[in-house]
């Protein structure tokens with residue numbers, strides 16, 4: 001049988017950030033796929049439905065460019081199916097979504113969703129409706145119980161709030177992994193090395209991302225299988241003329257080398273202080289030295 005025609009165990013939802021609740025669904029999809037001798041998959045949308053339905057941009061925990069990679073890596077599923085979410089999809093009846101899209105088009109033999117999952121026109125499809133339709137169609141369905149942390153249901157919305165407050169430690173507990181910015185290293189203005197004596201790598205922040213407050217963070221930078229601790233600034237660098245667009249700029253400790261053009265992952269572990277306009281380069285340099293000490297102390301614990 002060709003791979004595409006194999007039966008699929010499909011987990012349903014948007015999966016922004018790939019948090020602990022999402023992982024419970026995907027683990028179930030992997031287990032069901034093994035039982036039915038099929039393929040495990042996540043079925044999601046290319047744009048967040050709220051941005052079309054409510055007409056407002058949802059700040060994302062995972063940047064668009066890395067969603068497939070992150071869902072596969074953290075969820076362990078074989079495939080990630082992206083369906084285009086437009087007005088036509090918005091108006092699709094929930095039963096049509098199950099039968100025409102999931103079953104006919106993607107050969108769903110088992111569907112997995114959470115208790116709070118809503119789908120189809122006006123979100124009329126829910127877990128109870130899904131169970132009924134799947135039974136009629138002779139396919140399996142699992143409604144996964146809410147995964148909670150500290151008595152709170154884990155959700156992308158709640159984690160976005162934690163990120164916007166700079167509470168990276170709690171965000172990491174709810175996510176099951178640190179909040180991470182991924183990107184390709186670009187050229188900065190070279191002030192870091194020439195004026196400050198503090199070499200940094202510059203990454204642009206994807207416009208769609210849910211950003212933590214501007215400031216300095218204790219971070220870990222992953223590059224080509226290696227991991228380096230780093231003191232990282234997020235912001236517009238007001239001391240040397242506000243750059244207008246925010247960047248993320250790690251200063252890797254105990255590393256000398258050229259990372260231009262390389263893809264790196266910056267894990268934000270702890271907020272250290274807000275970004276500030278300093279009166280001189282010397283004052284900024286002293287503050288950075290203190291942040292370097294704090295970063296070493298944080299990871300030494």
Ligand SMILES: Cc1cc2nc3c(=O)[nH]c(=O)nc-3n(C[C@H](O)[C@H](O)[C@H](O)COP(=O)(O)O)c2cc1C
Pocket residue numbers: 188189190191192193196198200202216231232233236237238239240249250251274275276277278284288291
């Ligand atoms: C740990 C750290 C903390 C920083 N804190 C600030 C800050 O509070 N205010 C600021 O204007 N720039 C801050 N910066 C950014 C520096 O100003 C920046 O590295 C310098 O402008 C070089 O930018 P360039 O790479 O574009 O040349 C910080 C950089 C690092 C690595």
Ligand SMILES: Nc1ncnc2c1ncn2[C@@H]1O[C@H](COP(=O)(O)OP(=O)(O)OP(=O)(O)O)[C@@H](O)[C@H]1O
Pocket residue numbers: 012013014015016020021022024025112113114115116117118144145146147148153154155156157158
């Ligand atoms: N804490 C959780 N426990 C179990 N299942 C969950 C949990 N959170 C979400 N799910 C399920 O995971 C799938 C994907 O979730 P989705 O990303 O759509 O929701 P979410 O994380 O609650 O995000 P939002 O906060 O935007 O509603 C859905 O089927 C949803 O019901």
